[in-house]
Amino acid sequence: MSIDVLVIGGGNAALCAALTAREAGASVLMLEAAPREWRGGNSQHTRNLRCMHDTPQDVLVDAYSEEEFWQDLLKVTGGKTNEELARLVIRTTATCRDWMRKHGVRFQPALAGTLHVARTNAFFMGGGKALVNAYYRSAEKLGVQVRYETPVKELVFDGNRFVAAITESGERIEARSAVLAAGGFESNREWLREAWGQNERGEWPAENFLIRGTRFNQGVLLKFMMNQGADMIGDPSQGHCVAIDxxxxxxxxxxxxxxxxxxxxxxxxxxxxxxxxxxxxFWPKRYAIWGLLVAGQPGQIAYSLIDQKVIGRYMPPVFPGITANTLPELAQKIGLPVDTFMQTLNAYNAACHQGTFDHTIQDDCRTEGLTPSKSHWARPIDKPPFYAYALRPGITFTYLSLKTDRSAAVRFEDRPSPNLFVAGEMMAGNVLGKGYTAGVGMSIGTTFGRIAGSGAAAAALNKS
Incomplete structure (x- = not known):
């Protein structure tokens, strides 16, 4: 069987690459490590795409300019981002949804309680699972071949030119070009342990991490490419890490x-x-820092505490909180030292500045004379029942990546491969040096998946 483009991976970026390459006239084979029922990588757990738009667009209200998107990204990354590639992603999001719809993706207005993102993010009807299934259906109709339970362990090169992939079973699969979109190393506990190391308390923080997404992202090809001398970017201890139940x-x-x-x-x-x-x-701009914050605490655990006043003002979690009618009782139930707990809560309650509470804006309810301060939405925790939720770091994906440019080509000693491209988590660290803002992972995967697919098809069909 003669293959033009080999796509290694099975999530959003891989699918965008496969569909784009097939549209360009190339024959395409996708290799997905997961079984069919678990296909889609982390994309199956997503729900929206961050989109720039200068005017209201169907499910997107108001406007979200390129510059505002860029400033949001700049703020969460602390400047650790490639501006050229970031702006390429941002601009592409203004026009990609028509292409997505053509392949069966449907969008819906943001639901109540979806964290102030109705203006910035387009929600997938049915969530990420529906998006993944739509893309697979479209791929099948277009003649893209898909093989499940086929993890790849290494690649064969002639210089910096891709020649073949070797699967875990030892099968050799040759193709004229390839796209790497096999995810990061977030489900590889040993590598996480190595990346995070041991802290000053003698703990190994990664031992207490939970993996929000797929168990199949072991980073095998990422490690292989590192060992082959591919240009790399990013800190292995950085990633999309959320505080989860x-x-x-x-x-x-x-x-x-x-x-x-x-x-x-x-x-x-x-x-x-x-x-x-x-x-x-606002939570969509800050939720992804809390996993790393909790990871830095003793035992990699923390507790979110609220009272009755805020019930109904946030998206409820899947598990009920631990409840109590007094704060000392709550401390006892979650196993915290009551005296210190009460000193903390009493100091916080006393420091709350009386303002006009509004959880939909950055209100003027703040603390005064307290370290750390609380800048907005600060109200005394004083109305029972009280609720506590134990938090652990939840890793979504890692930011250690293959370095690339706007062509999505894999680079060796700053020279682009003529026929090997990268998309999705395997290159996201070019845009995300640290931090995260809701929906931008899908923006990166969609943009570079399509760029990689187009480049791979051109290389295979000698149109480059």
Missing amino acids: ARAPIYDGGICTRIDCVPLGVVVNRDGERFYDEGED
Whole structure:
């Protein structure tokens, strides 16, 4: 069998690459490590795409300019981003949805309680699973071949030119070009342990991490490419890491395990002490820093605390909270030192500045004379019943990546491969040096999946 384009991976970026390459006239084979029922990688757990738009567009209200999108990204990454590639992603999101619809993706207006993102993010009808299934249906109709349970362990090169892939079973699959879209190493516990190391308390933080997404992203090809001398970018300890319910499963907990009440209450560690400003910014711009914050606390655990006043003002979690009618009782139930816990809560309650509470804007309810401060939505926690949610770091994907440029070509000693391209998590660190803002992972995967697919088809068909 003669193959033009080999796509290694089975999530959003891989599918975008496969569909684009097939539209360009190339024959395409996709290799997905997961069984069919678990296909789609982390994309099956997504729900929206961050989109620039200068005017209202169907499900998107108002406007979200290129510059505002860029400033949001710049803020969460702390400047650790390639502006050229970031702006390429941003501009592409203004026009990609028509292509997505052509392949069966449907969008819906943001539902009540979806965290202030009706203006910035387009929600998939049926969520990420529906998006993945739509793309697979379209791929099948177009003649893209898909093989499941076919993980790839290494590649064969002639210089920096791709020649073939070797599967875990030892099968050799040759193609004229290839796209790497096999995800990061977030489900590889050993590599996470190595990346995070041992902290000053003698703990190995990664031992307490939960994996929000797929168990199949082991980073095998990422490690192989590193060893082959491919140009790399990013910090292996950085990634999309969210504070999630400590009762979540080890793998595939997805979005429903996230705890979204953090900005409306306080968060304490196992010593009963606060450690960060819970009201720093709107939750979609800050939720992805909390996993790393919790990872830095003793035992990699923390507790989000709220009272009755905020019930109904956030997306409820899948598991009920621990409840109590008094704060000392709540401390006892979650196993925290009561005296320190009460000192923390009393100091916080006393520091709350009386303002006009509004969880839909950055209101003037803040603390005064308290370290760490709470910048917005600060109200005393004083109305029972009280609720506590235990938090653990939930890894979504890692940012150590293959370095690339706007062509999506894999690079060796700063020279682009003529026929090997990369998309999705395997290159996301070019745009995301640290931090995250809701929906941008799908923006990166969609943009570079299509660029990689187009480049691979051109290389295979000698049109480059």
